[in-house]
Amino acid sequence: MDAKRIKLGIAPIGWTNDDMPDLGGEVTFEQCVSEMALAGFEGCEIGNKYPKSVPELLDALSIRGLSIANRWFSSFILTAPFEQVEKDFRESCAFLAACGAKRIGVSEQSHSIQGQMDTPVFEKKYVMNDEEWKKFAQGLSRLGVIAKEYGITMTYHHHMGTVVQTAQEIDRMMDMTDSQSVFLLFDSGHLAYCGEDYLGVLKKYAHRIKHVHLKDIRPQIVKKVRDEHLSFLKGVRLGAFTVPGDGAINFAPIFEILDQTGYEGWLLVEAEQDPSIANPFKYAKMAREYIRKNTGV
Secondary structure: OOOOOEEEEEOHHHOOOOOOOOOOOOOOHHHHHHHHHHOOOOEEEOOOOOOOOHHHHHHHHHOOOOEEEEOEEEEOOOOOOHHHHHHHHHHHHHHHHHHOOOEEEEEEOOOOOOOOOOOOOOOOOOOOOHHHHHHHHHHHHHHHHHHHHOOOEEEEEOOOOOOOOOHHHHHHHHHHOOOOOOEEEEEHHHHHHOOOOHHHHHHHOHHHEEEEEEOEEOHHHHHHHHHOOOOHHHHHHHOOEEOOOOOOOOOHHHHHHHHHOOOOEEEEEOOOOOOOOOOHHHHHHHHHHHHHHHHOO
C-alpha cells in the first residue's frame, strides 16, 4: 500500500472499555497512549479517560507523536428531538476540529442493544420500519452537512446490535442518504460477526468509505454467542474480537481492495478485549507487525 495515503491508528478500547468500565478500569490514560506510541501507531480514537481539555489532550498526544483520528458519536435521530442531536453533534465536531481531526464516526443508538448485558444480540436487534428509515436517513444526511461546516467528514459506523448492522441495512442506508455528506466507516469485524460478505460490502462502497476499522473475530466465540443466545457485551468478555492476524479474517484482500481503489485515510485497529486476559500492549504490537508484513506500511 502507498504509505503516503495511509495513516495507522489504534482505538483505546483494548485498554479501557467505555461500555464496561471494569474492563481496564485500572489502566490509566497515560499508559494507554504511551503503549500505542511504543507499538508503532501514529494516531488513535478518543476514549472515556482522555482529557476533556483540548490543550491538555493535544499536549499529552504530541509528546508521544500521536494525533486524533476519529471519535465515536452516539446519535438518537429516531428517539430524541433533532435539535438536541444537532447540539451534541456540533459540540463533538467542534472538539474534533480543535484537535485537528478530520473524521467523526456516527452510530445510531436509538433502540440499540449493544450495551445491554442480558439481551441476545442475534435475536433481539431492532428493525426499523419505513417511516423510521426515512426519518433516520434524513437526519443522518443533515448531520453530514453540519460536519462539513467544521471541516469534518462524517462516517457511519455499522455495528452489532444497532439499527444498521447487516449488509442489507447498510445498502438501504447508503441508498437513502446524501452521497456527498454521508460516508461509511467500514468495520471488518462487525460484518464478519453477523456472517456478512465483508469483502462484497468493501468493494461495493469503496468510493464512499472514509474510515476503516481493522477488527478480527474468533469464530468459536461468535458461535457460542449465537448458540447460547448471549449479548454483545458477554461476547466481548468471552473474547469474540481480537486484532488483525489473531483471528479468522484474512486481511490481505481487504488491504488489496483498499489499495486498488485509492483509499486515503486511517486504518485503525479496534479490538475490544479484556485487558487482564489479552495484554493490550502485546496485542497492539502483534497487530502493528501484521499490518507491516501485509501492507509494507
